[in-house]
Amino acid sequence: MNFDITLVVPELYFLCLVLVLTIQSLGDREWKPVVEKWLPFGAGLGFFVAIVNYGHEGLMLWDVYRVDMMSQFFKIAIAFGFFVTVINAARQPTLAEGKRSDYYMMLGFSALGLMILSSAVELITIYLALELASYSLYAVIPLRARNKGAAEAGVKYILFGAVATALALYGLSYIMASQHTTYIAELMSKSWTFADQPMAVIGLCLFLGGMFFKLALFPFHFWCPDVYQGASNETAAFVATLPKMGAIVILARLAVFLKPGLEITTLLAVLGALSMTYGNLAALAQTDIKRLLGFSSVAHAGYIMVGLVSGTPEGLAAAAFYALAYLVMNLLVFWVVCRVAVDGRNLKLSDLNGLYKKAPVLAFSLAAGAFALVGLPPTMGFMGKFFLITSAWDHGYNWLVITLVLNSAIAIYYYLSLFRHAFTEDKTPDLTPAPDNSWFASAGAGLLAGAVLLAGMVPAPLFNLAVEAGKSLMP
Amino acid sequence: MDFGYPVLTLLILFPLVAACGLFFLRAPQVVRMYTFVVSVIELLLAVPLLGYTPNADFQFVERLDWVRQWGLEYYLGVDGISILMVWLTLAVLPLCVMCSWTYIGKRVKEFHFCLLFMTSAVLGVFCALDFVLFYVFWEAMLIPMYLLIAVWGGDDRKYASLKFFLYTLAGSTLLLAAIVAFRITGGTFAIPELMEHAFSFRFQFWAFLAMALAFAIKVPMFPFHTWLPAAHVQAPSAGSVILAAVLLKMGTYGFLRFCLPLTPAASEYFAPMMIAISIVSIIYGGAIALGQSDIKKLVAYSSVGHMGFVTLGIFLFNLRGVEGALFQMLNHGIVTGALFMMIGAVYERSHSRDIEKNLGLGKYMPAFMFFWGLMALASFGFPGTNGFVGEILVFVGAFQKSLWIGLLCVPGALLAAAYMFRVSLKMAWGKPSTARSWKDLNAREWVYLTIPAVFVLWIGLNPALFFKVIDPSIEKLLEDFDRRKVAHLETEQPMQTAATAIFGTVADKQ
Numbered sequence: 001m002n003f004d005i006t007l008v009v010p011e012l013y014f015l016c017l018v019l020v021l022t023i024q025s026l027g028d029r030e031w032k033p034v035v036e037k038w039l040p041f042g043a044g045l046g047f048f049v050a051i052v053n054y055g056h057e058g059l060m061l062w063d064v065y066r067v068d069m070m071s072q073f074f075k076i077a078i079a080f081g082f083f084v085t086v087i088n089a090a091r092q093p094t095l096a097e098g099k100r101s102d103y104y105m106m107l108g109f110s111a112l113g114l115m116i117l118s119s120a121v122e123l124i125t126i127y128l129a130l131e132l133a134s135y136s137l138y139a140v141i142p143l144r145a146r147n148k149g150a151a152e153a154g155v156k157y158i159l160f161g162a163v164a165t166a167l168a169l170y171g172l173s174y175i176m177a178s179q180h181t182t183y184i185a186e187l188m189s190k191s192w193t194f195a196d197q198p199m200a201v202i203g204l205c206l207f208l209g210g211m212f213f214k215l216a217l218f219p220f221h222f223w224c225p226d227v228y229q230g231a232s233n234e235t236a237a238f239v240a241t242l243p244k245m246g247a248i249v250i251l252a253r254l255a256v257f258l259k260p261g262l263e264i265t266t267l268l269a270v271l272g273a274l275s276m277t278y279g280n281l282a283a284l285a286q287t288d289i290k291r292l293l294g295f296s297s298v299a300h301a302g303y304i305m306v307g308l309v310s311g312t313p314e315g316l317a318a319a320a321f322y323a324l325a326y327l328v329m330n331l332l333v334f335w336v337v338c339r340v341a342v343d344g345r346n347l348k349l350s351d352l353n354g355l356y357k358k359a360p361v362l363a364f365s366l367a368a369g370a371f372a373l374v375g376l377p378p379t380m381g382f383m384g385k386f387f388l389i390t391s392a393w394d395h396g397y398n399w400l401v402i403t404l405v406l407n408s409a410i411a412i413y414y415y416l417s418l419f420r421h422a423f424t425e426d427k428t429p430d431l432t433p434a435p436d437n438s439w440f441a442s443a444g445a446g447l448l449a450g451a452v453l454l455a456g457m458v459p460a461p462l463f464n465l466a467v468e469a470g471k472s473l474m475p
Numbered sequence: 476m477d478f479g480y481p482v483l484t485l486l487i488l489f490p491l492v493a494a495c496g497l498f499f500l501r502a503p504q505v506v507r508m509y510t511f512v513v514s515v516i517e518l519l520l521a522v523p524l525l526g527y528t529p530n531a532d533f534q535f536v537e538r539l540d541w542v543r544q545w546g547l548e549y550y551l552g553v554d555g556i557s558i559l560m561v562w563l564t565l566a567v568l569p570l571c572v573m574c575s576w577t578y579i580g581k582r583v584k585e586f587h588f589c590l591l592f593m594t595s596a597v598l599g600v601f602c603a604l605d606f607v608l609f610y611v612f613w614e615a616m617l618i619p620m621y622l623l624i625a626v627w628g629g630d631d632r633k634y635a636s637l638k639f640f641l642y643t644l645a646g647s648t649l650l651l652a653a654i655v656a657f658r659i660t661g662g663t664f665a666i667p668e669l670m671e672h673a674f675s676f677r678f679q680f681w682a683f684l685a686m687a688l689a690f691a692i693k694v695p696m697f698p699f700h701t702w703l704p705a706a707h708v709q710a711p712s713a714g715s716v717i718l719a720a721v722l723l724k725m726g727t728y729g730f731l732r733f734c735l736p737l738t739p740a741a742s743e744y745f746a747p748m749m750i751a752i753s754i755v756s757i758i759y760g761g762a763i764a765l766g767q768s769d770i771k772k773l774v775a776y777s778s779v780g781h782m783g784f785v786t787l788g789i790f791l792f793n794l795r796g797v798e799g800a801l802f803q804m805l806n807h808g809i810v811t812g813a814l815f816m817m818i819g820a821v822y823e824r825s826h827s828r829d830i831e832k833n834l835g836l837g838k839y840m841p842a843f844m845f846f847w848g849l850m851a852l853a854s855f856g857f858p859g860t861n862g863f864v865g866e867i868l869v870f871v872g873a874f875q876k877s878l879w880i881g882l883l884c885v886p887g888a889l890l891a892a893a894y895m896f897r898v899s900l901k902m903a904w905g906k907p908s909t910a911r912s913w914k915d916l917n918a919r920e921w922v923y924l925t926i927p928a929v930f931v932l933w934i935g936l937n938p939a940l941f942f943k944v945i946d947p948s949i950e951k952l953l954e955d956f957d958r959r960k961v962a963h964l965e966t967e968q969p970m971q972t973a974a975t976a977i978f979g980t981v982a983d984k985q
């Protein structure tokens with residue numbers, strides 16, 4: 001067993017963080033200092049640790065655990081996402097007293113699971129890491145005091161999750177039986193055509209199903225809008241962003257099997273096309289913002305497929321870059337949603353009316369987030385989409401690119417309505433509390449919005465990281 | 476003449492940076508003053524552009540890496556075609572600030588922010604020589620324009636702004652796919668280099684359609700014009716002015732800059748269709764304008780007709796036609812911009828844009844009527860005004876191409892005269908039902924109407940300078956067009972390839 005402790009510093013750091021949280025959750029409920037007082041610093045340090053550890057490479061633990069550019073890229077993204085969601089959840093009106101440290105412990109476990117997932121290069125390890133990342137979320141989703149919908153959301157997530165996991169495990173058995181290995185590096189050299197290995201292809205499809213569930217790709221998306229709607233805003237911010245990172249990194253690792261023209265590649269492309277079309281069309285009809293974002297994430301899962309099926313390092317880089325863009329822009333929108341819903345209610349579109357007057361910075365940030373999600377320049381979302389279509393054009397999936405482009409046109413309407421309500425509607429609904437207009441709320445939103453715009457105008461540095469990540473996967 | 480600084484970058488960035496300064500100002504009057512000063516400084520910053528040497532090259536070129544892996548560049552430059560549009564944009568900004576001085580009463584700061592943001596984006600469109608950079612600016616201008624209509628517009632502003640946004644953005648999504656396809660096939664995003672590349676007819680066929688849709692919506696050409704009257708009528712004066720003066724030009728500029736040089740064979744192939752649509756736009760726009768009772772709607776529909784002349788001129792592919800098109804772009808910007816400013820001025824007095832409620836202005840506001848009369852004459856191309864120069868060139872080009880095309884445009888010109896006379900006569904000599912006490916133009920209005928009036932007469936009486944600037948670029952454009960189109964026709968039969976373009980051939984697939 002080769003083990004190099006310096007390679008896994010971020011994971012170890014997160015493990016320590018989670019252990020401290022566990023101890024605090026076991027202890028006195030009045031434990032001082034309260035968890036919100038110190039955890040943001042801890043999470044911020046975690047982000048820093050992940051950045052510092054960037055550049056290390058190595059294979060360890062009987063070669064099931066690979067630290068490479070791709071995993072480091074995603075670890076940084078996950079640590080950043082965890083940092084933001086923790087700050088975001090620091091003031092959570094719908095979390096019952098006395099459950100705070102438990103709540104963060106669960107989120108921490110999930111983040112740790114995702115970090116392990118991003119380095120796992122063997123199917124069983126991937127499966128275990130996926131479970132670690134999922135179980136804690138099953139527990140977190142129903143934690144929304146005085147809300148019946150939350151329990152329903154929790155049950156839905158668990159049931160769908162269990163089915164997806166069962167499928168993945170079943171698929172795994174098929175792959176093992178037909179290809180006689182579970183190491184991705186070895187699987188890469190095997191044939192993945194249906195004619196040669198029908199069982200393996202079916203198995204891979206089922207295994208991918210488990211990932212699609214996390215990613216909320218059509219037709220594994222049914223949980224998504226309901227869970228977003230039922231979970232508290234702050235929990236939804238986590239569920240909507242971080243687990244997707246884990247799913248994308250695994251899909252990127254498995255995407256090296258995919259050559260343009262293979263049945264399974266075509267299947268992924270078709271699912272991607274269906275996912276973006278269905279997600280966007282369904283989102284058009286939503287008035288609840290979290291449901292809207294839920295369907296929008298179904299559409300975004302489809303967009304990411306465009307990068308994965310192209311079968312080139314550029315495609316994987318584009319998918320990685322878009323995943324990061326997706327993380328940042330969604331965190332931004334959820335940040336604003338959480339700050340506007342100070343009492344933790346679910347926001348309707350009409351709740352945004354007149355936001356520009358009540359909280360100009362939040363309104364501006366929401367606009368940046370919404371336009372990034374549409375893919376309008378000069379935002380990170382535009383660059384991400386641009387890289388995706390450039391990578392996929394001329395690799396046999398031009399129709400998928402055209403579908404993506406046409407879908408962006410459909411998506412304009414509902415993202416624009418976020419902007420429209422915030423900026424051009426004046427009539428505010430009565431009896432809703434004023435949005436959180438503190439300097440802290442504004443600064444957080446402003447920083448995220450700045451990141452979205454800056455990475456849109458000067459994407460080169462981030463993109464270089466993504467390219468290295470993409471290259472590290474290719475044989 | 477080298478002033479030692481990157482002129483174009485500064486022109487694009489300065490309004491943006493200055494717009495951020497608005498956040499520190501409070502009093503509306505100060506905001507207006509500040510923006511006005513910014514717009515004048517912007518004009519002064521453009522002084523080095525006067526050093527433009529009339530030849531066909533791109534000048535004031537700036538080129539930097541943007542995203543190396545993807546071949547993106549920060550690549551700016553102007554030639555004879557774009558420099559006129561740059562000047563037009565720069566000139567329109569101070570006029571817009573002036574004409575909304577008393578018109579805009581709410582959220583003044585945000586309004587001026589949008590104006591400045593918009594100017595940056597539009598300048599970027601005209602200066603960009605990297606295809607993706609072009610697209611970035613092209614899309615970036617949507618948001619401020621949307622806000623201008625949606626926040627400061629008339630009663631039906633929400634509908635109009637949404638329609639504007641959805642139409643134009645939906646149109647340009649396919650443009651992005653075309654841009655990527657150009658890069659994959661041509662190997663670069665740099666427009667001057669793409670112009671040297673020969674694309675297959677099959678490729679040009681699709682690329683032309685994808686680009687033409689985006690540009691036709693922006694122009695707007697019939698039947699993609701329905702967003703325009705709604706947007707014009709609802710937008711505040713300054714919004715209408717920018718929309719008419721520069722935004723519509725982005726569409727025709729796109730045809731000139733991309734469709735003709737990059738897809739010459741497809742342009743030639745689709746020219747009959749484009750010419751037909753242009754003629755329909757000319758006649759349809761004129762006929763609908765004739766029936767309007769709302770002055771602003773009338774001018775909006777007249778824009779559809781005028782822009783029809785521009786697209787017609789472009790797709791004639793002869794020197795006179797393209798010259799005329801470019802002149803009409805400039806003229807339409809000046810004249811229609813001025814007309815919209817005047818409609819704003821009269822609306823501030825009568826609070827109505829109905830022709831019947833604005834009768835008899837000749838008696839109360841003689842100075843206003845003088846300017847209106849001049850602009851109306853220019854609008855339908857009266858000799859001695861700039862409109863004449865542009866229109867006659869397009870006519871000459873059209874008759875050179877074919878007698879029938881020329882004859883078909885004639886009713887358009889007659890219609891333009893008819894609706895402009897109708898509205899002008901009513902406004903000047905109609906009998907108002909109630910007594911009026913409206914004041915004639917104030918000093919500010921004098922200023923912002925005199926400037927376009929000077930240009931109307933200058934271009935109308937002595938267009939030589941403008942010809943000198945644009946001709947080399949147009950000649951080169953057409954030379955390249957003919958050379959590449961001919962070279963292409965020798966190797967491929969367009970009719971045959973067009974038939975197989977949709978389905979491809981065995982040879983293509985190999």
